[in-house]
Each structure stands twice: as C-alpha cells, then as structure tokens.
C-alpha cells in the first residue's frame with residue numbers, strides 16, 4: 001500500500017471510530033462560544049477527510065485549540081487532537097492554511113522562532129548538570145518569566161547554564177508544519193548535552209515540555225531528564241526560602257501541562273507554600289483552555305477572546321486576588337483579557353516571595 005493510500009485508510013478509520021454520539025460537543029470550548037457544529041470535535045472529525053480551500057472548512061480544522069478536553073469525554077477513545085494535527089499537516093503541505101499561520105511558518109524558516117524576532121541566543125559548552133531552556137515566549141515576549149526563573153534558581157544555589165538558539169518546534173507541530181523545525185532543535189540540544197555532560201533539561205513552557213519530552217522521541221529521544229519548572233521546584237522545596245502570605249490565589253492549568261502531560265499536583269504544592277489556594281470550576285485534568293492554544297490566537301482572535309472570557313469568569317468566581325498559571329503562553333493570553341483580575345506566571349509569583 002502506498003503512503004497516500006495508507007493515509008486515506010487511516011482517515012476512513014478515524015471517521016468510523018467516532019460513533020458520532022456527540023458527548024464531546026457541549027464541553028468543547030469553541031463549540032461553547034459559537035454553537036456551530038463544524039467548530040466542535042464531532043464536526044471536525046466529520047470534516048477531517050476533506051481538503052478544500054473553503055474558509056469555513058479551514059476554520060473548522062485550524063480553530064481547534066488542541067485542548068484535549070473532548071478526548072476525556074469520548075467513550076470511543078478517539079484521539080481528536082492527533083486527528084487535527086494530522087489533518088493540518090495535509091492542509092499545510094498544500095499551503096491551504098490561514099494567512100497568519102503561513103507567516104508564522106515563514107518566521108520559523110527565517111529566524112528559527114514563530115515570532116520572527118532576532119531572539120537573544122545563549123550557548124554553552126561548560127560542564128554542568130542542568131541546562132535551562134527558556135523557550136521563545138519567555139525570552140521574546142514575557143522576559144520576566146526568564147528573569148524570575150534565573151532568580152529562583154540562583155536563590156536555590158542551583159548550578160545551571162542557559163541554552164537557547166531555536167524554537168523547540170512546538171508551534172509548528174501543533175499547526176501541521178513539518179518536523180524539520182523540531183528536529184533542528186533536537187539536534188542542537190543533543191549536541192549541547194554531549195558537550196556539557198548535562199543530565200537534565202529544565203523548561204518553563206508546557207509546549208516545550210511536551211515537544212522535548214515526548215515529540216523528540218520520534219527522532220530517537222534525548223538522553224536526559226526533561227523537567228518542567230513546577231516539577232523541579234516541587235522536588236526541591238527544601239531549597240526554596242519563601243515567605244507565606246495571607247493571600248487567596250487560584251491556579252489555571254495549561255492544557256498541555258495538565259491533560260497532555262499529567263502535571264497537576266506540582267504547581268499546587270509550590271503555591272500552597274506561599275498562599276491559600278482555591279480551585280476554579282474546571283481544574284486539573286478537567287481544565288478549561290485559556291483560548292490561545294493550537295495556534296488559534298494567531299488567526300482566530302475573536303474565538304480566542306470569547307473562550308478566554310469564559311475562563312476569566314471561572315477564575316474570578318473563586319474570589320481569588322491573583323490567578324497564577326505555569327505556561328508563558330497562557331499567561332500572555334489571559335493577562336490580555338483579565339478584566340481586573342491579576343494574572344501571574346508561577347515563576348514571577350514565587351520570585352516575588354523569596355526571602356532575602
């Protein structure tokens with residue numbers, strides 16, 4: 001069977017596997033704010049075999065947040081996010097994709113990152129156990145996350161080196177771009193690990209975390225532990241010198257950190273050291289997307305705003321003074337529509353509560 005025949009076959013099987021029961025529809029954030037079936041999981045699966053230059057068809061496929069909440073409700077174990085990514089790959093190969101998505105992929109080629117900026121690079125070949133890879137958003141858009149992480153690691157007397165040259169490739173993978181961007185950074189990190197002898201890679205971004213820890217397995221994997229900052233801090237609480245405050249905070253779980261990678265208790269353990277934690281509606285594995293995932297914020301801003309509004313309301317209802325998240329991209333997106341609620345990345349929140 002040729003590659004394309006196999007692909008057609010798998011498309012048919014996706015469609016057969018989905019029983020069209022509709023249990024996933026109401027919980028889908030994009031359906032919730034639009035009430036259009038082509039913007040629901042079932043609608044997207046029904047439309048996934050088609051490849052046409054039709055604006056609503058393209059929107060159906062590229063407006064999935066890849067949040068994965070539909071998969072938890074599915075009795076047939078349909079892997080909706082995987083189907084969306086494979087379908088996007090097919091569209092992207094034929095250059096049928098939203099204009100801004102195209103620009104993003106072009107940025108990856110020109111600058112090695114989705115923002116299209118000349119991001120400050122970090123390089124090391126010093127012998128060290130831990131490499132800190134901050135990712136594009138912490139360096140190019142939300143630098144306080146990078147600065148706060150460095151401040152926390154220094155306060156813990158952690159010996160580390162910063163490494164950054166290329167985007168991890170997550171943005172490209174999630175919107176159907178080819179594997180080459182991710183492979184470029186994989187090879188780079190492999191080389192850095194060899195030169196430095198490092199055994200651990202530390203990241204801030206759940207997108208980097210999933211990509212480096214799981215997606216790089218496609219290339220053979222890296223011979224290192226990949227840790228999200230919340231894992232690292234929760235494993236080393238005895239080295240954190242923090243001030244506890246009489247403060248009510250809530251936590252927004254990033255879809256990629258919680259549902260995709262199973263990290264939910266670690267950020268809570270850290271936050272409980274400094275504040276009183278209250279849970280919002282839709283938390284942990286049941287978290288509700290911030291509205292920015294899967295490339296949606298790039299091309300479907302109205303959808304992002306509408307989904308974000310729902311999430312901000314849920315966070316506000318807790319009565320917390322601050323909503324903390326542990327994803328640079330969720331942080332960036334939520335704070336732009338926070339409507340009076342204070343949003344913090346966990347690193348900044350913790351760095352502000354370090355004892356002198």
Ligand code: SF4
Pocket residue numbers: 027028029030031039040041044063064065066067068069070071080081
């Ligand atoms: S992954 Fe999220 S946005 Fe995409 S179809 Fe499922 S519930 Fe909807």
Ligand code: SF4
Pocket residue numbers: 017018019020021022023024025041042045073074075076077078080
């Ligand atoms: S819950 Fe699963 S089987 Fe039912 S419509 Fe959604 S994807 Fe299909």
